[in-house]
Amino acid sequence: MILASQQIKFEELTLILLKEKAVWVPEINSIFIADLHFGKAAHFRKSGIPIPEPIHQEDLNILYSLLTTYDPKNVYFLGDLFHSDLNNQWNTLNHFLRGFPNINFNLVLGNHDILPSSTYDLSTFSVFKEPLEIENLILSHEPLEEIRDGKINLCxxxxxGIRLVGKARQSVRLSCFFYRPNQLILPAFGRFTGLALIQPSSKDQVYGITKEKVIPILS
Incomplete structure (x- = not known):
C-alpha cells in the first residue's frame, strides 16, 4: 500500500514528506517549506505579463490546511519566500500569517529574498542570513556541499522534478523530494514555479508528488 505521505528516519527525527510539498517533523513540532515565491504573479504583471493572482491564493489555501491540520509550533521557510521586489502581495502574506499568533514563522534567506532589512524587521518572520541548525537539521536555501556526520541538510x-515515462512513451513530470545521503532537497511549494529535472544516482531516493500521495520512485 502506498501512503499519502512517506517517512524518512534520521537519527532521532522522523521527516514526514507530505503531498502538500512540505516536511513535517513531529518530534520538534515543526513544518518546513521551500520556494514559495509568493508575489511572483504581481512581479510578472508589473512587467506586462498577465498572470492571474488566484494562483497565489491556492498556495495560501494549502498553507492554511497545513497550519490548521498540524498546528505546528514553528514553520521554517527555506528561502525564496517572496519573489524579488516588494509589491502588495507582501502585505497579503503577512496579514495571512498574523492569523496564526501561536506559530513562530522563520525565514532562511534565499537568493530571491532581496527585500530591505527594514521590511523584514516589520514582518511576522524571524530572519536568518546563514544556515540554521536545529537538532540534527541544518537548514539552508541552497544545498550545502559539506555536511557534518550526524546532520542532515534540509534545503x-x-x-x-522527475520525468516518468510509460510503456507507450507517454511521459509526465512530477515535483519531488530528492533525498541523498545527509541531504533532503524539498520541492518548490509555490504553484507558479518551474521544475529542474534531476538525475539521481544509485545512492539517492526520489519521492514523486501527486495530488493524492507521495510515491517512492527510486531506492
Whole structure:
C-alpha cells in the first residue's frame, strides 16, 4: 500500500514528506517549506505579463490546511519566500500569517529574498542570513556541499522534478523530494514555479508528488 505521505528516519527525527510539498517533523513540532515565491504573479504583471493572482491564493489555501491540520509550533521557510521586489502581495502574506499568533514563522534567506532589512524587521518572520541548525537539521536555501556526520541538510532552491515515462512513451513530470545521503532537497511549494529535472544516482531516493500521495520512485 502506498501512503499519502512517506517517512524518512534520521537519527532521532522522523521527516514526514507530505503531498502538500512540505516536511513535517513531529518530534520538534515543526513544518518546513521551500520556494514559495509568493508575489511572483504581481512581479510578472508589473512587467506586462498577465498572470492571474488566484494562483497565489491556492498556495495560501494549502498553507492554511497545513497550519490548521498540524498546528505546528514553528514553520521554517527555506528561502525564496517572496519573489524579488516588494509589491502588495507582501502585505497579503503577512496579514495571512498574523492569523496564526501561536506559530513562530522563520525565514532562511534565499537568493530571491532581496527585500530591505527594514521590511523584514516589520514582518511576522524571524530572519536568518546563514544556515540554521536545529537538532540534527541544518537548514539552508541552497544545498550545502559539506555536511557534518550526524546532520542532515534540509534545503530547496533546485525545484526538483522527475520525468516518468510509460510503456507507450507517454511521459509526465512530477515535483519531488530528492533525498541523498545527509541531504533532503524539498520541492518548490509555490504553484507558479518551474521544475529542474534531476538525475539521481544509485545512492539517492526520489519521492514523486501527486495530488493524492507521495510515491517512492527510486531506492
Amino acid at each position: 530547496g532552491h533546485i525545484h526538483p
